[in-house]
Amino acid sequence: MNACPELETLLIGAAEHDADALAHLRNCPDCAASAEQHRQLEKDLFRLADPLPPVDFVQSVMARVALEPAPARVELRTGFTILAVTLMGAVLAFVATHGNLGLLGTRAASSVVAWRNLFFAASEALAAIWSTAALPTAVAMAGLVVVSTLGVRRLASHRVVEAQVRP
Amino acid sequence: MLAERTETVPYRAEVRAARRGDRSAFEALVRSVQRPIYGLCLRLLRTEAEAAEVAQETFLRAYQHLGRYDESKPFDLWVLAIARNLCLDLLRRRSRVHTQDVDEMHESLPSGERSQEEGVIAAEEHRSLETALSTLGADDREVLALYYVQKRTTKEIALVMGVAPGTIMARLFRAREKLRRQMTTEDAQ
């Protein structure tokens, strides 16, 4: 008889119908006795059952749940909180960078001018590109439109699936 | 297809209703899973009062975080994982404060369910098994409770404990081996 394998290896092996483990258990009375004790212990353990909770358990839980806002409202509230914090952050950042809310009007006016300049510059550039390479530009623009449309559609369908999984 | 799956996954309809704010649906969920939750808490904490308190807290947390529950996992396993985390937190805090007497709560150990015919001898064996169980550490008691008492699969236990399923059989063996040694020394006394 070879030296006994570790009991753990032996019993897990036997549970998985390993031929060597089973053969050792057939030929080694010591290991067979330990295995039998484990088997008996498992039988006793399987007979245990969970105790019943106190009779007023559900009532106590529900009394505490009643004090809580409904889960859906919690999610909605979290959404609003995030939105409010973002908006406040934006306002604070604006105030911090510009220091003075009185400048708001002139800033807004100058940004409108800036946007107009940008728009004119962009359309001039486009016109220039169009006059030199019309076909490649058209193809590139069409490709851009298709890719972004597909992206938006994928995003939308993903959100639908998510909404079904997590109502 | 989604409707079909709703029927086959236990608790899904109740979970969805509870998420929409239906408290009676949540009550039905509590009613269905209260026993394994309280059972695990009692196995880990060993006092009825603490087990009831932590089990209540477990359901409150479950209700508060229903929005985070991933429906692809069984609801009862999700709640069991909350319960075990709360229990382990309490045990950790408890061990930091003082080392509690292991035998403190022998009277409140779960009695299980036995038929009349098994009689006095079975009751005696059962008592020595419970005594031996109470000497084990929380991690051993946990894995034994989930596998033998609650009859859960190794995969389910792994999900609750957050460990690899392949480690469960070895954990079970080691816990059982401690139990076996404990019971042989008990017999020798």
Ligand SMILES: [Zn+2]
């Ligand atoms: Zn051997």
